[in-house]
Amino acid sequence: MGDELVELVEFLSHEKAAVRLQAVKIVNGVAASDDGPQQLAKIKDKLVPPLLRLLGGSDEEAETASSALVNLSTEPQHCENMVRSGVIGRVMEQLKDPKFPCREGMAMLLSNVTLVESGSKKFLQVGEEDLEGLYLAQTMGLIIGHGKTGDDWDDDQYQLRHLPAVLPHVCRFPEGRELLLHADSHFLQHLIPQLQSKVVERRRSIATMLKNICMDKKKGVPALLTEGGATLLPAMLHPISGKDPREADEAVRQAVAEAVQLLAGSEEGFDQLWTAGAPELLRAGYVDEEGPGVCEAMESTAELFMTHNSDDLGEGGAKIEQLDDDGLTEEENRRLAELSEMTIKTTI
Template identity: 40%
Template sequence: MASELEELIGFLDDSRNEVRAMSAEIVAGLTANAEGIEKLKALQRPLVVKLFRSVGLGGDPARKALVALVNLSQDPAVVEMLLDLNVVNRVMEFIRDGAVPHVDLLTSLLANVTISERGCKDLLQIGKGSMEGLHMAVLLKKFVVGGITLCPGDADPFEHVASVLTNVTRLPEARRLLLQPGRGLLQALVSQLQSWNSLRRLGASGALKNCVMSAEEDGTLVCILEDRTVLTHMLRPINGQPPVEKEDTVRECMAEAVLVLAGTDKGRDALWEAGAPEALRKGYEDEQHPGVCVAMERTAEIFLSHSTIDSGVAPGVVGLASASAKQQQQQEQEEQPREGQQEQQPAE
């Protein structure tokens, strides 16, 4: 005899819209907390299958079914189950066809499953021959177009693609795809650093940092540097000029990416030309985040060690490096005991 939960799950793909809606509402509520998820654990596989069917049937219940799937996909074991059920292809089919209007939840589900390396590979379609990169190309196009056409404050259905980009660029295949010459994907990505949507900026900065950190190893450094406007975009969040970047993570990602580029001969030359020393000096004046400050100071030291004081842009670097050295000196002095001060001896 079926349990109440089994009966509830059975109604998720019922032919009657109102019955599906009732069932999806209850299931979504259960997946909103750990206690409810625990109750559903023994029935996770049939539950996930039924939820996908409910999504495909459309109507009001589809959104609640997707909410439940997003909640469940925070569990790595459920992610593996979803990948076994071809979740990436099914979600991308929904996105391409436009049959399911809840793109925000579909992309949020992709963000969760691409936390796993297997999920990233499925999205990149690695080993699928001519199909490789097709899903990513579709997502990137919709992501960039949305960033251009939406007004500040509008609902942004593709904002979670930014998190997907951060996730997948941990893999060299994704980094090479983004940096393919002539496709303009890198330029489209850096443009999101000026988006009004903080999620877009966070995702774009994370993906860019991933690409830069492995550029020498991947052999893609030239691809990053060939368009100098890319460096201008990367410097903007840390140059201290309005509009000031409010997200610490964005500034830290870009400061660390610039530090890595400064450590290479070609990157350092390109940064000089882009006015990086002066941009860093101005940004450093009001920067409060320790991680950003450290990256800027180390970059300034690299510039200073590869330049002369007579260089046209050296004063900015000197000012920043000197400030760093002065702070370090003050800290060391504070840690030293004052002259003539003796350790207090315990009373006999």
């Protein structure tokens, strides 16, 4: 089989277009099979360069090569090899070309290769001095430019619906969080409205991005709260508040609920959530919530609110009157009583 695969790769660079097209169709068929990526791993070093070249061929060649690359990129070993072969730069070139016939495939490919650390670091251009963050800025331009939140959206927005998935991938690393939350970029302010996008893939990506940022309590959470401004917490709380328009996708609700849980675990995040009325909003959203992962995160957040030191809850200059035996005001007791209802969920 090894010799046949080597011969097949050679046909990808044949001078006759018909031969190249037939060869890339065979490669795509193998790549799409269950064990195909493993078989093609034997020739991975020779396979990727001609596939990348075919992206510049006829529309049919480009579309088939794009499909083959996406199928191969489901395996980490192929992703690593693609990164070494320059796939990130080539994908960025094709994404910027509005006439390229398979931008959807390029968005999916970029999402897949940034799942591996080398792909994320190459996309962020870490250590490339003046170029660092350029690809991220270009990608943000595509996301924002084709990320309308209302009903007026076009085919480009659909074609690039997988592109925001790059953001939660790169936010797993400090360099990605730093570039995305840089004070001069204002990227976050443009991304927050995407939680209301009609394209579910976009909502999932932004929700997961926020969760990944919140995992970094030391730097990520403070930067997120600073750069997010007044619109951040209302936007994060809305999908799990039960308010209309209701968030129908459980994956979005779970990612947001877990992000809020992480925020509540930090002092600054806790205080801002409390001020934003998070306890009441979570209580209202919990009543009709059926997702087990969402409920678990909301219950954990409720526990944090309930057990938080009463001295911290009284900060901010508010006048505390008539403390009970536990040192809590009547208002604090009322809120905690409401939160306690979230710890046991009953069904009829």
